């Protein structure tokens with residue numbers, strides 16, 4: 170490939186040889202924007218671990234929409250920015266300090282390792298209940314029947330969304346994934362705007378209910394957060410709940426299903442995983458490294474910067490291929506090999522720097538619990554169809570993973 174093309178079906182099916190090629194021959198690649206219609210003033214792709222890690226930590230590269238550069242980003246005409254991008258503008262990931270610091274201060278306490286440890290028994294109970302229902306069927310889809318309902322119900326409960334509403338929430342969440350992916354079309358954008366109106370109205374109603382009758386959930390907590398941190402506006406509150414719901418399960422589903430696939434493809438590693446429960450979290454890091462649920466994230470250069478012998482100019486966009494960095498042989502020995510005991514494993518699947526994933530402890534806990542229970546309860550199950558990967562590029566995950574007792 171001379172130009173990096175995220176729409177190439179061969180790349181979709183197996184991105185890793187393409188990453189490998191660019192890492193060797195053109196690691197700081199100047200190419201076309203991934204989304205047709207996005208501004209073409211200069212779009213860069215970084216493939217090497219050191220470059221990706223450096224940019225994630227470099228304040229000269231940021232996420233801000235507009236103010237830092239006096240131009241809209243993503244560069245969608247103003248009429249189309251309403252209302253999805255207006256909501257997105259409140260997401261933690263779209264902010265720069267000091268607004269970013271303020272929001273993280275509000276959210277951090279809800280996602281500490283201590284909070285997550287308290288959630289573990291509930292996650293295990295829910296996973297076990299799902300398996301109780303699925304195992305007698307003799308076959309099921311790890312993605313749709315297990316990983317999706319598990320992760321969605323956990324994050325919904327944490328936020329304060331009633332379990333009866335999960336079908337609606339699932340549809341909204343899939344729309345967000347499509348809008349945030351690089352393969353965005355005008356139809357997808359219109360659906361995103363509709364979804365934003367519906368989802369916001371729905372969440373505003375729940376927020377009003379909790380003001381009247383507080384509960385032990387995040388919607389209540391974020392509305393009553395006080396002290397030294399300024400509280401949130403209703404618009405911000407709704408936007409953060411949408412963000413957490415989406416961020417809190419879409420990627421974790423992909424972690425669980427990719428982990429299951431890697432173990433099913435590697436029987437010796439599966440035997441080791443089953444025999445050594447103490448390796449669970451280390452193994453989860455290895456699944457995240459090999460099939461990173463977020464393959465790419467983008468930054469804007471706030472200043473001219475030299476990188477790998479190239480000059481990235483102020484205002485140009487830089488897409489960081491986390492999935493490529495995580496298989497860079499300069500950072501990981503035998504990078505394409507699954508080694509569930511790999512240590513150290515400083516993968517970039519959760520990012521790095523100020524936007525480092527807020528939910529990393531929760532994701533690792535859910536992934537570990539879900540996979541351990543799955544292989545304890547289904548020790549002799551096999552894949553029944555070849556796995557197929559999603560159409561999206563930034564969020565990469567299995568569409569389905571059918572297994573059966575054979």
Ligand code: HEM
Pocket residue numbers: 261262263273324412413416417418420421424457461462463466467517518519520521523524525526527528529531532
């Ligand atoms: C396997 C699961 C997950 C993966 C691979 C993942 C990955 C990431 C990555 C790569 C980033 C940084 C993006 C960037 O710098 O451009 C990020 C940020 C974030 N993640 Fe996750 N995530 C996962 C699960 C979760 C969960 C469970 C939650 C919440 C409950 C969550 C909430 C967030 C939030 C709020 C941010 C933005 C943080 C900020 O801007 O300061 N994520 N995640």
